[in-house]
Ligand SMILES: Nc1nc2c(ncn2[C@@H]2O[C@H](COP(=O)(O)OP(=O)(O)OP(=O)(O)O)[C@@H](O)[C@H]2O)c(=O)[nH]1
């Protein structure tokens with residue numbers, strides 16, 4: 268919300284966020300940080316929703332499908348289930364390459 | 367509240383993530399036939415049923431909308447929260463919570479169970495979809511899970527009533543415990559979990575999984591392969607539009623033969639009655655009023671069933687959530703949420719469930735925008751009007767080498783006109799009254815499932831029953847009233863016009879005529895529009911009666927479509943079609959909008975804007991068509 272995209276916590280050096288992964292890429296979630304994501308939601312809400320949908324530290328994700336146009340939204344596999352979300356909000360999920 | 371100190375039956379509530387099979391389990395327990403479908407957010411209100419347990423206890427069961435958390439983001443989830451926490455007035459929280467978890471996706475589902483356990487209420491965990499879990503190679507140790515969680519765990523296969531007996535026994539056991547323990551705490555300690563709490567729940571779930579799940583199984587490869595095509599950026603959208611096109615085409619093509627059969631049966635019945643009864647008021651009431659009126663509505667049963675067939679199949683396979691995904695970006699162009707596709711598709715059947723399904727849209731502005739445009743989707747009650755006019759005025763010419771017919775194409779164009787104007791209205795609304803960003807999209811895409819033919823057949827049967835019951839009650843009654851209005855008073859001595867001209871209906875029609883003349887409507891149409899507000903398809907029935915009564919003897923044999931083709935100009939017919947694209951709301955839609963928005967404001971706005979659009983569209987259509995043709 269304060270236009271401060273680099274979070275201090277949970278991010279490995281050179282880390283990326285889920286919103287920039289390409290189709291077929293796999294990764295591991297290293298943190299959830301909603302700062303820098305513009306939403307209508309009250310503060311802290313997006314983070315909690317992400318966690319409730321299984322996007323929490325340690326989850327394995329893989330980008331399965333991209334919609335049209337603009338390759339957005341994306342469908343990702345999160346551990347055992349599949350989730351659709353927009354790239355804008357996926358920026359809140361920090362990831363590192365899958366081990 | 368303990369079971370002892372009250373005469374009320376003990377209450378249990380079914381709680382769980384969306385699409386985990388709560389309603390299927392509710393149906394298995396109570397023998398009800400509530401709607402089960404393969405997308406998150408099918409159930410949007412609480413449903414109550416009863417069963418008698420093996421020990422002879424009468425138990426009340428509450429089926430609830432699915433939720434990921436008691437934090438309730440949308441109106442449907444608020445219902446779940448309020449029932450579970452006993453926040454509805456005059457209602458305690460349920461005596462027992464049956465948590466339903468999808469065994470194929472325990473990691474996500476157990477999180478809610480862990481949250482529910484914090485409430486301190488008695489809980490039983492139903493591990494549902496065990497058949498699917500086994501197919502995926504999941505190996506879950508239910509006994510270990512029960513020990514680790516400290517609650518009874520029962521594996522179930524709700525759609526096949528599997529595991530219902532053990533579940534009932536556990537419910538009886540839990541009820542007995544609740545009776546023994548003199549008083550279970552009536553209030554629930556619950557406060558909104560923070561993100562830290564949520565992470566802690568996840569940790570707890572990881573611990574449970576490590577101890578009780580030997581193998582989480584593989585996500586279904588078939589779903590992934592199918593999605594590689596159906597969610598393809600280009601083929602996916604093309605497929606979606608093809609499905610919708612086929613649906614509207616089939617409504618025409620598949621229904622034709624059975625409709626001809628019904629038509630034949632109705633005129634046969636009419637002839638038989640006419641030949642059997644002596645000439646008089648009773649014969650006229652039966653043939654012109656009831657058989658012509660109700661018959662001209664009943665004939666559309668096949669079309670409505672074809673439409674529902676498509677919708678039921680789409681709902682059962684799991685494709686609806688995909689359509690929402692594919693359309694999110696495009697619908698975002700007019701400010702709508704991708705999820706809005708689901709209520710809008712339901713509105714093709716009827717706007718009432720469509721408006722209710724909008725409850726799953728979290729943001730109030732997004733939800734209101736969706737509700738306001740839902741009635742612009744051509745509902746099945748408008749189908750008879752379209753079909754009748756197309757049959758009367760559009761020649762049945764095959765196009766593209768017989769692949770599509772001209773009538774089907776016109777029908778598709780009418781549906782498209784409804785959809786496009788809905789998008790335009792949404793755009794204006796989002797630019798003016800409902801400003802603001804869209805809610806985030808966070809939606810599970812369920813695994814595909816083959817629809818069960820028996821479920822589809824039962825669903826269609828249910829629909830047919832509702833439609834025929836409506837034809838036999840509301841429409842039947844309205845038709846009798848209309849027959850009286852159209853028959854009395856009779857023609858004066860030496861009248862030259864058909865008798866109906868002098869009847870009350872004729873007078874009403876002539877009174878309204880000046881208002882509707884600028885858009886090309888005849889007085890007969892004016893008469894038909896009035897009861898059409900109660901039930902849209904009645905308009906067709908009324909036209910059936912009016913033309914049956916106006917016909918002079920020899921023309922009586924020709925069908926209603928033939929009568930219309932002979933007496934209306936083409937611009938009038940086009941104008942009426944345009945009117946019905948925007949047709950003012952039926953009473954049922956307006957009252958559900960009032961309920962869902964808690965007030966008269968939005969239904970009034972809806973009525974005014976739609977009638978304005980309808981009049982405007984008809985005016986332009988009539989003028990342009992008159993000038994060109
Ligand atoms: N294979 C299998 N499918 C099931 C089982 N139970 C339910 N289903 C299917 O799962 C889907 C969802 O079932 P519902 O009962 O509508 O789920 P729900 O929990 O009520 O969903 P919401 O009302 O949206 O929260 C449907 O397609 C059912 O046919 C089961 O035990 N095994």
Ligand SMILES: [Mg+2]
Nearest residue numbers: 388389408409
């Ligand atoms: Mg349900």
